[in-house]
Amino acid sequence: MCGIFGCVLQKGAVAPLIHSGLKRLEYRGYDSVGIATVFKGRIYLKKDRGKIDEVHARWNLNDLPGKMGIGHTRWATHGAPLQINAHPQVDCSGKVAVIHNGIIENFAELRDELINKNHGFVSKTDTEVIPHLIEENLKTGLDFKEAVREAVTKLEGSYAICVVYSGAPNKIISARKASPLVIGISDKGVCASSDIPTVLPLTNKIIEVNNGEIAVLSEKEVEIRRIESWERISRKPCEITWTLEMAQKQGYPHFMLKEIHEQPSRLQDGLRLQENYLNLLTTFLDRSKEIYLIACGTSYNACVAASYMFSNLCNLITHPVLASEFVEQYGNAVNIDSTILAVSQSGETADVLNAIEYARFRAATILGITNSIGSTLTRVARAYISQQSGPEIGVAATKTFTSQLMVFAQLALHLAKIRGKVSQNQMDYLTEKIQEIPALVEEIIQIQEKKIRKIAKKYKEKACFYFLGRGISTATAIEGRLKLLEIAYIPSIAYPAGESKHGPISLIEQGFPIIFVCPKDSTQKALIGNIMEMKARGGTIIAVVDESNDEIKKLADDYIEIPADIPELWTPIPYVIPLQLFAYYMAIEKGLNPDMPRNLAKSVTVL
Ligand code: AGP
Numbered sequence: 314m315c316g317i318f319g320c321v322l323q324k325g326a327v328a329p330l331i332h333s334g335l336k337r338l339e340y341r342g343y344d345s346v347g348i349a350t351v352f353k354g355r356i357y358l359k360k361d362r363g364k365i366d367e368v369h370a371r372w373n374l375n376d377l378p379g380k381m382g383i384g385h386t387r388w389a390t391h392g393a394p395l396q397i398n399a400h401p402q403v404d405c406s407g408k409v410a411v412i413h414n415g416i417i418e419n420f421a422e423l424r425d426e427l428i429n430k431n432h433g434f435v436s437k438t439d440t441e442v443i444p445h446l447i448e449e450n451l452k453t454g455l456d457f458k459e460a461v462r463e464a465v466t467k468l469e470g471s472y473a474i475c476v477v478y479s480g481a482p483n484k485i486i487s488a489r490k491a492s493p494l495v496i497g498i499s500d501k502g503v504c505a506s507s508d509i510p511t512v513l514p515l516t517n518k519i520i521e522v523n524n525g526e527i528a529v530l531s532e533k534e535v536e537i538r539r540i541e542s543w544e545r546i547s548r549k550p551c552e553i554t555w556t557l558e559m560a561q562k563q564g565y566p567h568f569m570l571k572e573i574h575e576q577p578s579r580l581q582d583g584l585r586l587q588e589n590y591l592n593l594l595t596t597f598l599d600r601s602k603e604i605y606l607i608a609c610g611t612s613y614n615a616c617v618a619a620s621y622m623f624s625n626l627c628n629l630i631t632h633p634v635l636a637s638e639f640v641e642q643y644g645n646a647v648n649i650d651s652t653i654l655a656v657s658q659s660g661e662t663a664d665v666l667n668a669i670e671y672a673r674f675r676a677a678t679i680l681g682i683t684n685s686i687g688s689t690l691t692r693v694a695r696a697y698i699s700q701q702s703g704p705e706i707g708v709a710a711t712k713t714f715t716s717q718l719m720v721f722a723q724l725a726l727h728l729a730k731i732r733g734k735v736s737q738n739q740m741d742y743l744t745e746k747i748q749e750i751p752a753l754v755e756e757i758i759q760i761q762e763k764k765i766r767k768i769a770k771k772y773k774e775k776a777c778f779y780f781l782g783r784g785i786s787t788a789t790a791i792e793g794r795l796k797l798l799e800i801a802y803i804p805s806i807a808y809p810a811g812e813s814k815h816g817p818i819s820l821i822e823q824g825f826p827i828i829f830v831c832p833k834d835s836t837q838k839a840l841i842g843n844i845m846e847m848k849a850r851g852g853t854i855i856a857v858v859d860e861s862n863d864e865i866k867k868l869a870d871d872y873i874e875i876p877a878d879i880p881e882l883w884t885p886i887p888y889v890i891p892l893q894l895f896a897y898y899m900a901i902e903k904g905l906n907p908d909m910p911r912n913l914a915k916s917v918t919v920l
Contacts (some may be wrong), residue, residue, distance in 0.1 A: 340561050772899075781807070
């Protein structure tokens, strides 16, 4: 996610304040930075790709005149990390500058409409349509705030914006839909930001801006209105007592918990993938004779789930392969007919890049799914798609796993449509249910978190856990195991439940905890058999179970309920949530820091 920060001071230079405010957003991750100020009827703007200190050394971000301005740290979602794509973005006249956090879903059609009205575009960003829309509205005689209001009513998707206009020297206009926005009020001036950390040094008096509201900031006050009705809202500031670190975690004790809770909104962003990117990747996959899904760790676990989606929906065989094993396992077989779909949140995992390099030399087609636009993976892939998770600070992957699954689900649906392997009714049902996933995840977190914490407390002394599932739930089980293992340091074993009798069941003794992932799906009957064989040997059963499944709930010693009627192939997203929370609270029970697990790095850039 990008960071936005705008400020109108009563006096003094605003650029240094914005510069230091953006520094407080660095923790979120970004690839570019920019600041624009307004002074004597002109906009002054500096921006570039790179970290804040690098760009400041290059351009001196403090050297911008005026007491009003806006600043931005960019996490690229559309358009590579280049100076031209950095924010602020401006209109043709250079009199309107905009910073934006979010995703404009209909930017392509708005861009075409504006080009037909002779607007010139210079960037590849979705954001650039906003200043041109405002420019168009100003031309019709609307005043600044109405011109912004008119513009945002045309936007579909998510946005939190700050706008400055050289014709309105003492006003910043902000608006919000689905992306966060707060206003800070102080005796020095008024500011707006996506994040409380940027506001803290100026004030701890905060006013929340709600979805569908516009805020007009001047040096001493803020006017908030409903965008639709234009009704003025009066809202009292509240005082926050957070430290800077607490503010960066938005009040959560750890980034991991914040990112688990962020999943509903990130999954919503995942449903805003650009159709053209999905179609491009789908076309490549449809033409492929053999497909390898290459990844490491959590991203590999997502690939395991994806292989069930592709085979069941598209009759497409895909091979999930651990990147570190790819060359030895399949290297000699890779050729011009091979397609590599590399999945990497960081886009920099050395094992993945090494495998890709080998495949490229053997003329394979390289595709990518990543969270990091501008990473090496995006530079070497023929085509890639952003998983739209936003920056993930916790070392343990959580929201990036579910976001990758959301991308795979949409790719599988697109491919199924091309291949006509499922009925229209089935397609409609699956498409409707995938849209419901973000709200489902929110419901699970809200309803089950307390119970999961109790279960973690109850089992915190256990020395080892099994995680078992069947079918696509095998992927959910191996991901749940990785979470517990990497942040609570508890030895855990995960495998397809049908494999138990081929060896692993020898470990079972009285009180041995087995976590079963139990959606009500085609594997139900066999899974109950696996639960019975574990119980017969004294195993303790913890089930993540469909709420309507009374039979398994009776067999379980403890269970966490998941709403019913989730299509089998979509179940890994909601069913992994309790396992993420279980691992988090087990780490807490053991007095560990879930954000910084020992021996691990967020991105493994060495072989
Ligand atoms: C997962 O929680 C770990 N952080 C690790 O397994 C990670 O998924 C793996 O290193 C792959 O990272 P990538 O997605 O950035 O390539």
